[in-house]
Amino acid sequence: MIQVESLYKSYGTFPAVKNVSFEVPSGVIVGLLGPNGAGKTTIMKALTGYHKPTAGTILIDGKNVEEDPIAIKSMTGYLPEGVPLYSEMTVYEYLEFIAEARGVIEHKKETIENTMRKCGLIGFGDVLIDHLSKGYKQRVGLAQAILHNPAILILDEPTTGLDPNQILEIRDLIRDLGKDKTVILSTHILQEVEALCSKIIIINEGEIVADGSPEEIADAMKGEENIICKIKTSSIDKFKVDFANYLKYSPKKLVENLFQSELVVPAQSGDAAAESIFKWIVEHDSILLEMRRDTLSLEDIFVKLTREGGNHA
Amino acid sequence: MHKASIVFRRELKSYFNVPIAWLFIVIFNLAISIFFFFVQQFFALDRADLRPYFSLLPLFFTILVPALTMKMWAEEKKQGTYEMLMTMPFSEFDLVIGKFLAAFVLLLIAIASTVFIPITMFLFGYFDPGQIFAQYIGIFLFAAACSAIGQYVSANTKSQISAFVVTMILLIILNIFSQIPLWFNMTGKIADVINWLSVNYHYNSFAKGVLDSRDALYFLIITTGFLYATMQKLYLGRWR
Numbered sequence: 001m002i003q004v005e006s007l008y009k010s011y012g013t014f015p016a017v018k019n020v021s022f023e024v025p026s027g028v029i030v031g032l033l034g035p036n037g038a039g040k041t042t043i044m045k046a047l048t049g050y051h052k053p054t055a056g057t058i059l060i061d062g063k064n065v066e067e068d069p070i071a072i073k074s075m076t077g078y079l080p081e082g083v084p085l086y087s088e089m090t091v092y093e094y095l096e097f098i099a100e101a102r103g104v105i106e107h108k109k110e111t112i113e114n115t116m117r118k119c120g121l122i123g124f125g126d127v128l129i130d131h132l133s134k135g136y137k138q139r140v141g142l143a144q145a146i147l148h149n150p151a152i153l154i155l156d157e158p159t160t161g162l163d164p165n166q167i168l169e170i171r172d173l174i175r176d177l178g179k180d181k182t183v184i185l186s187t188h189i190l191q192e193v194e195a196l197c198s199k200i201i202i203i204n205e206g207e208i209v210a211d212g213s214p215e216e217i218a219d220a221m222k223g224e225e226n227i228i229c230k231i232k233t234s235s236i237d238k239f240k241v242d243f244a245n246y247l248k249y250s251p252k253k254l255v256e257n258l259f260q261s262e263l264v265v266p267a268q269s270g271d272a273a274a275e276s277i278f279k280w281i282v283e284h285d286s287i288l289l290e291m292r293r294d295t296l297s298l299e300d301i302f303v304k305l306t307r308e309g310g311n312h313a
Numbered sequence: 314m315h316k317a318s319i320v321f322r323r324e325l326k327s328y329f330n331v332p333i334a335w336l337f338i339v340i341f342n343l344a345i346s347i348f349f350f351f352v353q354q355f356f357a358l359d360r361a362d363l364r365p366y367f368s369l370l371p372l373f374f375t376i377l378v379p380a381l382t383m384k385m386w387a388e389e390k391k392q393g394t395y396e397m398l399m400t401m402p403f404s405e406f407d408l409v410i411g412k413f414l415a416a417f418v419l420l421l422i423a424i425a426s427t428v429f430i431p432i433t434m435f436l437f438g439y440f441d442p443g444q445i446f447a448q449y450i451g452i453f454l455f456a457a458a459c460s461a462i463g464q465y466v467s468a469n470t471k472s473q474i475s476a477f478v479v480t481m482i483l484l485i486i487l488n489i490f491s492q493i494p495l496w497f498n499m500t501g502k503i504a505d506v507i508n509w510l511s512v513n514y515h516y517n518s519f520a521k522g523v524l525d526s527r528d529a530l531y532f533l534i535i536t537t538g539f540l541y542a543t544m545q546k547l548y549l550g551r552w553r
Contacts, residue, residue, distance in 0.1 A: 048400040052551045073402040080400075084393030086323075088330045100319045101401045144397075 001026050002047070002152065002182065007056035009042050016042040018206040020056075024199070026151070029178040031197035032186040035306050039206040040186035041081055044156050047184065048078045060152065074103065077145035081156040083137050085129045091116070091140055092125035095147060102148035111147065119143040119173065135166035142170070146177060153177060155185040159192060171195055190298050200298075204306040214298060221301045226294040227274055229263045233286035236261045246280060260289055316403055320411025321418075328381075328419055337381055341423045344373055349430055363440070366430050367448045367520040371512070374420070374459050375488060379480035381419065382463025383473040385412050386543075390471045399551070405544040413460055413540055420456040424449075444522030451519020454532035458512065459484060461539035468546045487512040 002024040009017040017039040024030050032040045045051040046058060049069040058065040065072045086094055095112045104111050116122055119139040124132070129140060138158065145153060158174065159167045175196055177183060187193060193200055193214070200217060202210040210217045233239045243263075265277060274291065281288045328334035345366075353365050389395035398408060434440065462483055467476040490511030494504035508514045512535075515528040 045396075050396055050400050050551065070402045070404070073400060076400075078397070078400045080393060080396045082393050084395075084397050086327065086394055087392070088327055089323075093326065097319065097323045098401075101316070101403065103402065 001059075001061055002184070003057075003059040004043070004047075005057050005059075007043065007046060007058065008054045009039075009046055009051060010054050016206055017046070020203070020206070020208055022201055022208060022211055024182060024184060026182050027178075027180070028199055029174070029183040029185065029197045030199045030201060031193035032184060032201050032203060033188070033190070033193055033302065034186075034203035035188060038203045038306070040203055041156055042206075043203070044078075044154050044184065044186060047154055048076055049073060050078075074148065075150055076152045076154055077148065077150040079141045079145045079153075079155045079158055081160070083141035085137060085140055085144075087130035088128070090126050090128055091121060091132070094129060094140065095143060098144045098147050104148050115143045115147045118146070118176075120169070135162055135169070138162060138166070138170060139173075142173060146181075151181060153181050153183045153185075155183065157186055157188075159187070159189065167192075190302055194298055202302065202305050209305040210301070217301055218298070221304065225266075227265045227277065228290075228292055228294050229265065229277060229281070229288060230260050230290040231263065231281060231286050231288055232260050233284075239284070239286060242284065243280070264294070314410075316407035317411040317414070320403065320408055321414045324412050324415030325418060328415065333381065333384075334419055334422075337377060337419065338423050338426050341373060341377055342427055344377075345369060345427050345430065363431055363434055363445060363448060364520055366434075367452060368517075370424070370452050371455055371488060371516055374455060375481065375484040378416075378420070378456075378459040378463055378484070379466075379477045382416055382460060382467055382480060383476035385416065385464050385467040385476075387467045387470050387473045387476045391473075399547070405547045408547065409464065409540055409543045413457075413464055416460040416464065417457055420460065421453065424452060424456065441522065443524075447519050447522045447524040450524065450529070451516055454519070454529060454536075455512065455516050458532050458535040458539075461536040461543075462487075465539040465543045465546070468543045484512075490514070491517075 004023070005021050007017055007020040008015070020039070020043060032043060034040050042051065046053050047060070047065070049065045049072050052066060060072055060075060063071055063075075086097075089097070092112065095115065096108070099105075099108050099112055113122075116125065119142050121136070121139055121143060124136065129137065132140065142155075142158070145155070155174065159170050162170060171192065174183060174185065178196070185192075185196070198213060200210065200212065200214055201208055202217070210220070212220070231239070239261075240263075265273070274293070278288060278291065325334075328337075348369055349366055353369070386395070389398060431445070463476075463480045466480045466483065467473075470476050470479070488511070491508055491513040493499070493507050499507070509531070515531045518525055518528050
């Protein structure tokens with residue numbers, strides 16, 4: 001359980017995080033989402049104890065990060081942005097150093113080997129980190145974060161700079177780790193959050209603009225719902241007038257081209273609207289090519305919250 | 314202290330992996346040999362005295378130690394491993410002492426690698442073991458002070474080159490302090506203070522074979538002072 005209360009952090013006079021409060025229950029994968037420079041990394045650095053908050057408190061399993069940093073550090077695994085590693089060491093040497101630093105003394109060898117297996121690093125023990133590809137460096141970065149089996153994993157943009165295959169592999173690994181750990185990951189890639197997270201915290205300009213499950217956020221954001229119809233008809237102008245007269249709906253938007261037209265109909269009356277529209281179109285010699293309910297995608301929500309909300313940026 | 318030893322072992326391993334340590338030892342040996350046997354013309358002196366050897370060491374440390382200590386923190390900051398290190402269960406003490414000991418031990422290894430010079434000396438005559446003991450204590454203390462100063466400078470920058478240059482300038486200044494009273498014909502209290510500040514002033518008494526606790530105290534103050542300042546620097550960095 002992570003509890004962040006009124007976290008405030010400024011660099012000099014620049015406030016990077018302003019009055020941020022949230023809770024993360026144990027055993028879930030949480031996505032910290034926000035544009036570059038929104039304050040994601042700052043929040044993560046405060047969670048790991050690397051940066052002291054200017055104000056506010058962070059409790060991890062009831063322990064205050066500022067008061068008991070060494071205890072917090074042994075409960076958390078952290079993968080900083082850009083995966084910094086000691087490139088002059090071999091994979092095994094490096095993981096051995098981490099194991100010792102983390103106090104993994106009993107079964108050190110087995111622990112390192114298990115972690116290497118989990119991260120797909122078997123056979124790479126003697127390779128210099130400098131000689132590894134980006135994807136494998138990322139694996140070493142994850143391996144060092146999970147080596148001491150921490151209850152909490154903090155991953156700062158874990159898939160940045162990887163190719164699509166590597167991204168899928170790392171995501172699988174994170175999903176697997178999320179089964180028995182609390183994972184906080186930051187990203188500005190929306191698909192990542194959709195693919196992994198059961199809770200999302202959207203941050204913009206140092207403030208939380210949305211917090212909840214993806215569905216909750218979409219629900220809160222959706223406002224009025226629309227039905228979008230693509231139709232094929234001989235005269236779209238006549239169709240529009242008839243449509244408005246008969247159904248008492250005035251189509252909001254009309255995208256028109258030679259072969260098809262797109263109507264956006266407000267649908268306050270729920271499912272009944274879709275049904276009557278469908279019947280009406282069929283009865284009036286027009287062809288319905290497509291009909292769908294317009295729900296906000298995470299991308300729409302993201303843009304709405306981080307652009308409209310902070311348009312002074 | 315156990316945690317510090319983990320940092321120490323990693324650092325020392327890194328020195329030999331890079332392989333800056335080997336380079337350091339080879340250059341150190343070459344430079345010392347050239348100066349000692351050719352420039353100072355040891356054989357022509359026809360004197361079994363280790364003072365020329367021990368008076369050379371500080372000069373080489375002034376030039377070579379900055380090359381060793383420049384990466385200590387500057388590289389960690391540049392690579393980003395600094396953040397990783399600071400989020401592991403190490404205290405500032407573990408990190409600073411571990412790194413300090415690694416550089417210090419490497420300097421001891423470098424000094425030990427030039428042991429052939431004193432050994433050559435033994436072929437020429439009798440030595441006072443007490444004097445040699447004092448001379449070695451002196452150079453060990455000097456090495457410790459250099460590593461501490463170098464580490465402090467490195468903790469204050471991201472650039473290895475700046476760390477190198479600044480450390481070297483600091484060491485040169487500490488070395489030439491004792492010359493200032495001579496240049497300006499100073500006497501009395503001011504000259505005493507300036508002399509006291511100078512590394513040379515204290516090191517020279519060791520080089521002469523004099524073991525004086527006041528001189529040892531000077532080096533201990535410099536070493537612990539800079540180590541403490543480095544710890545503070547890291548600690549305060551968390552509030553940035």
